[in-house]
Structures are given as C-alpha cells and as structure tokens.
Amino acid sequence: MRSTTSQGSTRTTAQDLISLGAVPARESFTRGDEAGDAQRALSECRRYVALPRDVIGPEPHGAELQIRQAEPERGSYLEVVVEYDDENNVARAYAIRCDREGPTTWA
Numbered sequence: 001m002r003s004t005t006s007q008g009s010t011r012t013t014a015q016d017l018i019s020l021g022a023v024p025a026r027e028s029f030t031r032g033d034e035a036g037d038a039q040r041a042l043s044e045c046r047r048y049v050a051l052p053r054d055v056i057g058p059e060p061h062g063a064e065l066q067i068r069q070a071e072p073e074r075g076s077y078l079e080v081v082v083e084y085d086d087e088n089n090v091a092r093a094y095a096i097r098c099d100r101e102g103p104t105t106w107a
Contacts, residue, residue, distance in 0.1 A: 062091030
C-alpha cells in the first residue's frame with residue numbers, strides 16, 4: 001500500500017493480513033452460495049468483527065478488522081481478516097492477539 005506524506009513525498013508501508021475465518025473457530029458458518037444465504041453470511045461476519053473489538057479492544061492506528069471475499073479451491077465465501085501495518089509494532093501485536101486470543105465461540 002502506498003501513502004502520501006504531508007510534504008507530498010510518497011512512502012511505502014508494509015501491509016499484511018491475518019485471516020480470522022468467517023466466524024469464531026468453534027462455530028459453523030454460512031457459505032453464502034445458496035439463495036438467501038449471502039445476507040446471513042454477511043451478518044455473521046459483521047457480528048464476528050465486533051467480537052475482537054469487545055474482547056481485545058478497538059483496532060489501534062495501523063490495524064483494521066475487515067470482511068473480505070475468500071476464494072479457495074472449493075468456492076468463495078466471506079471471511080474476517082485483520083489488516084495491519086507490519087512496520088507498526090502496536091498494530092502487529094493487535095493482529096496477533098486477534099489471531100491467538102480472539103473468541104472461539106459466540107458466547
């Protein structure tokens with residue numbers, strides 16, 4: 001990703017991401033391939049984005065929880081990822097905490 005500084009020069013930031021999955025690890029998810037399932041899958045992902053924010057806290061500068069379209073070999077589905085600036089230690093630590101310490105169930 002490229003960003004522009006206030007003086008107009010351009011610097012490159014190292015963006016990375018960690019996939020957290022479509023829902024917490026111990027829950028089943030809606031793939032979204034059948035009629036009506038797409039909205040349910042999106043709703044599940046939105047709910048899942050809120051969980052790390054509630055448990056770990058809001059994203060620091062340089063990190064962002066997002067919903068993306070995953071396209072594995074067996075078809076596409078929505079997933080939650082945490083994108084972060086790899087050069088930002090706080091953002092990287094947050095992403096790792098989301099992956100390692102994030103909720104594994106809805107409760």
